[in-house]
Amino acid sequence: MDIEQLKPEDFKSDQMVRWCAGCGDHAILSSVLKALPQLGYKHEDVVFVSGIGCSSRFPYYVNTYGFHGIHGRAMAVASGVKTSNPNLCVFVITGDGDGLAIGGNHFIHLVRRDIDVNLILFNNRIYGLTKGQYSPTSKQGSVTKTSPFGTIEQPFKPGGITIGANGTFFARTIDSMPKISTEILLEAAKHKGTSITEVLQNCVIYNDMTFGDITDRDNRDDRIIMLKHGEPMIYGKNQDKGLMMKDNQIHVVKLGENGISDKDLLVHDAHTEFAGIHLLLANMDYPNFPVALGVIRACESAKSYDVKMTDQIEAVHGKSKIHSMHDLMHSGSTWEVK
Amino acid sequence: MDIEQLKPEDFKSDQMVRWCAGCGDHAILSSVLKALPQLGYKHEDVVFVSGIGCSSRFPYYVNTYGFHGIHGRAMAVASGVKTSNPNLCVFVITGDGDGLAIGGNHFIHLVRRDIDVNLILFNNRIYGLTKGQYSPTSKQGSVTKTSPFGTIEQPFKPGGITIGANGTFFARTIDSMPKISTEILLEAAKHKGTSITEVLQNCVIYNDMTFGDITDRDNRDDRIIMLKHGEPMIYGKNQDKGLMMKDNQIHVVKLGENGISDKDLLVHDAHTEFAGIHLLLANMDYPNFPVALGVIRACESAKSYDVKMTDQIEAVHGKSKIHSMHDLMHSGSTWEVK
Amino acid sequence: MSKQAKVIEIEEVAIRFSGDSGDGMQLTGTLFSDTSALYGNDVSTFPDYPAEIRAPQGTVGGVSGFQVHFGHTQINTPGDYCDVLVAMNPAALKANFRWVKPDGIIIYDVDQFDAKNIEKAGYKSDPFEEEDVTGIQLISAPISNLTKESLKDIGLDQKSILRCKNMFALGIVSWLYDRPLEHAVKFFNTKFAKKPILVEANTKVLYDGYYYAETIEAFTSNFKVKPADIEKGVYRSINGNQAVAWGMMAAAEKADLQLFCGSYPITPATGILEELAARKDLRVKTFQAEDEIAGICTSIGASFAGSLAVTTTSGPGLALKGEAIGLAVMTELPLVIVDVQRGGPSTGLPTKTEQSDLMQALYGRNGESPVVVIASSTPSNCFDYAYMACKIAVEHMTPVILLTDGFLANGTEPWKIPDLNDFPEIKVPRVERDTKNWQPYARDPETLTRTWAIPGTPGMEHRLGSLEKMNITGTVSYVPENHELMSHIRDQKIQKVAKDIPPLEIVGDEDADLLIIGWGGTYGHLVTALTEVRREGHKVALAQFNYIFPLPSNTSEVLGRFKKLLVCEINLGQFANYLRMQHPEYPYRKFNKIMGLPFTVKDLTEAIVKNLED
Amino acid sequence: MSKQAKVIEIEEVAIRFSGDSGDGMQLTGTLFSDTSALYGNDVSTFPDYPAEIRAPQGTVGGVSGFQVHFGHTQINTPGDYCDVLVAMNPAALKANFRWVKPDGIIIYDVDQFDAKNIEKAGYKSDPFEEEDVTGIQLISAPISNLTKESLKDIGLDQKSILRCKNMFALGIVSWLYDRPLEHAVKFFNTKFAKKPILVEANTKVLYDGYYYAETIEAFTSNFKVKPADIEKGVYRSINGNQAVAWGMMAAAEKADLQLFCGSYPITPATGILEELAARKDLRVKTFQAEDEIAGICTSIGASFAGSLAVTTTSGPGLALKGEAIGLAVMTELPLVIVDVQRGGPSTGLPTKTEQSDLMQALYGRNGESPVVVIASSTPSNCFDYAYMACKIAVEHMTPVILLTDGFLANGTEPWKIPDLNDFPEIKVPRVERDTKNWQPYARDPETLTRTWAIPGTPGMEHRLGSLEKMNITGTVSYVPENHELMSHIRDQKIQKVAKDIPPLEIVGDEDADLLIIGWGGTYGHLVTALTEVRREGHKVALAQFNYIFPLPSNTSEVLGRFKKLLVCEINLGQFANYLRMQHPEYPYRKFNKIMGLPFTVKDLTEAIVKNLED
Ligand SMILES: Cc1ncc(C[n+]2csc(CCOP(=O)(O)OP(=O)(O)O)c2C)c(N)n1
């Protein structure tokens, strides 16, 4: 089959999709299915790797190679797949528990190494599969099965963690905005190096409406901002709000008030290596700020880890006289017994 | 013994110190011994917890309670010690391998939870104890036993990781500046919440002079900047250099040139919750920037995790009618067989 | 309540409620079983959850079941096969038909047996033709429509109305087995205190179901199961996870220690953590860690700091904790590790039961790293063994692994609330305040236990760690002879726990040829099978092990009394292998099942009879 | 080279070089042993590193030793006790005196035996009075001063001059055992190619040491150890870690697969990773992961992607890998896990050797999770067993655990460079390109092996995972009967590996009463003890196991031929227990040491003789 002609349906597997009706995972699946034919990879060259969690069932539903690992280890398994064969297009599917609780270390080390895989973090701020315990992204105070009196923990911001680990790509989208999700996933896939895409995902069963504030259609546009590289940071139903920088902090301003015009606003520079501003943008939270969606950070990475590994091997191989076990075993100090 | 009268020697244990002659760990030990009597804790209320590594031998040399754990788990063990008994003053001693390789996940979760422990990260950019393999903080290109052709990995910046995990306190010092180290450690100990202090430490045997650029006495002052809250960012042997902010990036400037005066410089605000600038400061690296020492970030934390845990327990306890197993077992649905 | 039909007295009944995940079968079953327990029957229940991920509605994968077994005599299992199956849709029938007794009753919601649902369930034609229903009494009840009818004027939306249909089913079954309705009504009143309309709706539907059964002539008789002859006392219903949590809390109270649990959620163990997290009124500290390793390591830290520290998990989590268990062995700190076993290997069958972590519990660590291993054998005795695990851990300064399983964890039974005064004291081997020249690794000569000095205690500052320790002083030691000595001491220290554990007892015929051997969660099924085989006139005995390492001191003597030893386990034979190692003097026969399910009494009786014969 | 003293021919000699960590003893020993090997002797060496952390100079904790055992006959161990001890300071004497033969020689640097050093070493008075040196020949040599004297005009600083003193010692010993000096000189020329002054200095000191020994009249004779009768061929010296690395590389070359190693450094296994990392010329991919879990998981990913994937570690790391090994079991992917055993439990004795991870290798995972376990038994046959581990892993699509230990890892011996053509082929069970309707879990009926479809292969897209798999299709399955079937298939699949492994062979007397049983790294000591006991006229045989699970098919038959079975291990009896489980038909005696050290031949011969008698 010609790659050009592949359609989203071609990437659907024959497995029955088993998420709860109304779960945000369904929408993410369809966003991914839409993106896949546009990547320019054949089925057989795409691999989906996941851990354990509701979200981690994802690979079963895509008609590519897939690996449903153990809890928290998707990042490590995917690192092995990609460095073993850099020609593959590798996706990691993980949840806020899988990727940031038990898998947190592999997450930051994947990002640090900058291996060219595309990670999609299904953030529903809850452990779905195990039926509703709080996760490292649960809002402080969340009442869950293991926090009947409310959690006492500060949540992680996945963007913060990514940027803190020297991440070169971070983007955010919402399950209920599938078109935008597809666009972002395409940009993520294009990025050479590790791309992290956080999808705010609703778990209807155990954490319904955790993102209600910012997904509610009536108020949504006043509470989120879509960042686009090179464009000023304007948002609001009436495009009347903006973000400004003062005293090394971001401030929400009203256009027109106090003589503020769009010239005064921050212009989004997703490409700068200086991550201070990306950190501030990624950490913005409602109600003090709008929540940033879109590609927040997308630096050129010099070269991804998997490519550097191959390059180094070829360079050494080229220079060495040892090209077989026979060469090696007979190199250096040997002696003959006659 | 009256706490007031304790001297550094009183905190020395009777164990022979077994680090290599010339190892930076010796100096750090003496900085800590100097700080200890000033903390206002009695011996018996101080606990040192470590993992495995050269640095992790530390607890044996301090005459307090101590726990030399397993590789990478010091942060978790210490979390248990402190939440179990918040009256204890708990230190974590870890290395760049122990704390950021195998222990990376516990590191970021400790920071996220903001448990009131003081972590000292001995960063020598190498695995010392296992005799010289690269670590997650080794400079890219480092030739070590496991990277005979140079590493291909970007190193972590411990400050970045801390700030990315919502850390409330991060400071940096150098083994060879023991006075400053003691001062910083005292500030770290005062901080309510997790404090992370990175000590740049020389491993004479396996990574000698890895910080040579910035520790060399002749050039040091032109290559490091001591940050002090509320003070403008001036540095240099002749106090003629400074840091300015432009376009959301930090720039090195020369005082007097282009009409720049100390009024134009950044003034260090360690207390702001907006971490963008702290991230930039913590990530500065020679030769493009001076390396920042001192307390880079020290926010008020609302309340540390261990205190919140106790508070919640007392609140629930106060309201409940159940105060013993007998109460509990006879609560709710029971029936009597007569 | 008056009724016309003939009342038949019977000994015991098993009823399986089953329907879609959203149909409320767990609640239905629980109300029925509580009612029966209140009424005075002995009861055993077991929920059969669908696999972790929700399957689409109406499919077999999405069926949720709950079996209640109650009787006038002692009830030790939830029953293999059921007398009554309540099937709320075709998928429920499909999933459970194999469990219906040949002369059983199937009550089904005929309104849900439409073409679409029949197909979703994977039937090609009429389900009652595809399944062989000869001998089975089929009760076709229009449950959905009658529920709608019943509530049409009440002022609820259609979806909420249909949510009540499980109560119609409960009403039918309540009539059939002559159960009072008060308990359920009381439950509605508490649960829906703030939504009186729901109290009214559920109550109405429940009664309507009851009257429906009384009215239609489908049932020729109803049944009466007289109260069991149960020990006097105050009872409550308890499942294994709750019992573990409470047993540990009881131990903490008796030992006057703070209970600390560092843990990470994992099916089917999460319930223990959840139960403990809810008990802040008893000042239990729970620490939901970032992973299993942090779970155990925070607990080791808490133990060092003087808490009664526990960590809870299932198989994959126990694998992750292996290295840190070794740390607790080396530092000789008290620690209880609870492993609620599930189907393996790897993620395996996460919601299913199995006994395949025995070897892992015994040996899943580097080096010679002995720990005490014990196993509970009924949902409610999880309380006792959790208590004992804590007692041994503290008194012997050692890690203890407590094995339960998915079957015990979720199974419930009535539990006579104990008087904690009857429980043995827990003596904490804390250093006396004024001990001079205290040595961290000095030992009690009898038990080889060291003493516990807790941070905050002046003058006892010391350092523990994972490197080999010098005996007595506890400093780091690489001395070859010391390592050999310490290896033997650690081994002996655990062996000496045997003095504190009760002798192995047998149930059944002392003079039998065949001894059935079980361990842990299979007790209910084994004892039921034993009873049946004996009832048929055979001689046979049962030894159920709760203490695995060390084994009870009289083990060899007991085993030696029988000609044939048959080890029955839900795995491929781990305990049999272990017995071979410990007591190679006897030959062992094996009976194993490994289907993610408890034994069936039927399979067991067959196996026993077969082994009696050859 | 001419010399006057009497030359005595002897069969074999053991020399221990020992000094402070900074004294260059490892190099000295290596040069001596290489020279002996070049000369044609059989050689075995073992370094005795200080514990991981450097102890202060001059203390016993800081002593570094290197023992060389060489001979005219076959040499199987580095020797328990040494004929010559070279002690560069009092601490070296203190640490090693116990290993000197009663009629041995001690050569010591008298310049270092000053009051300060004597005290640091922990002696209270004159060391040669504190130790019982009766019968021992003491050679007091002013090594430091003569080195200074020798190099005083060469133009080096004092520190660099003193660094050469190990070569003076080497010179002395070289004269004593009539070793040529060329090899060492050649080594200096390569090593210091860029610093000719160091070539000159080391060469001069070496010769001066040699002449010193020749000149002084301390030695009444020197010795000649004639070349051994060694198989013809090209040889090199190899240690166990290097041999493991090379064996895996050889397997990758034969199988035409890319070798991938995901690993995390840990003593004493790190050498394997280091060796592989250096072999980018052979396109080996090494991934130094953030921890052991990531080490194995990257390798599992690489295996899924079609590499020959391995991971290397020691005991604590194996504990961490347990959960992921289960994943490889469930996904039925090839994977080799190397565990270089060290002293446990926990961090234990990290630089010392032990055989205590056997049970962990067999059972350290949740669920019924069988993997192949094999063990190598000499430094050089680590090559062969690493090769076989890879072959079995690939051909049977299974994880294989290869056990070595700290003794094998660091011990060296001459190795006849093999011809890879003589090694068996490795058949990769890859799916044929055009297979129609390929099923991921369809199996070869003989071996029960599934086939390997590698990402990038069109038409074979499939999904693997950690949940229970449906046989043949490989989809997720919760069907009870399938789980039982798969549990048995996974077990049988490993059992069937027995067909591919060679039968167990015995060394020694077929008609003996006593069979000594060993496994893994104890071979050299056991066979040496066997030879000694037989030389004394006793009949005895040895069976050394390399294949642990499954056991060779003729195991029971072999064991059955002997009246007494004595299992010797460096642990508390794990293999003996395992044999009890597998072959309960025989009684086993045990001989165990657990001191962080290899057996001594002396202890073994005593134990054997004792067991012969009773
Ligand atoms: C080693 C191990 N620990 C714990 C679990 C139990 N477990 C499975 S998924 C999960 C968390 C799922 O949360 P998340 O990753 O957020 O995924 P979601 O279900 O919310 O999509 C947990 C704790 C496991 N399977 N394995």
Ligand SMILES: Cc1ncc(C[n+]2csc(CCOP(=O)(O)OP(=O)(O)O)c2C)c(N)n1
């Ligand atoms: C589970 C486990 N894995 C690996 C090791 C081996 N190991 C011990 S310390 C260490 C790294 C030490 O590096 P670092 O933390 O930077 O400490 P340093 O020695 O440099 O102070 C390693 C890999 C171990 N002891 N345990």
Ligand code: SF4
């Ligand atoms: S439990 Fe939540 S996350 Fe999981 S499938 Fe259902 S709705 Fe989705």
Ligand code: SF4
């Ligand atoms: S090896 Fe390096 S870090 Fe370790 S004690 Fe020696 S100098 Fe210090």
Ligand SMILES: [Mg+2]
């Ligand atoms: Mg989640």
Ligand SMILES: [Mg+2]
């Ligand atoms: Mg380090």
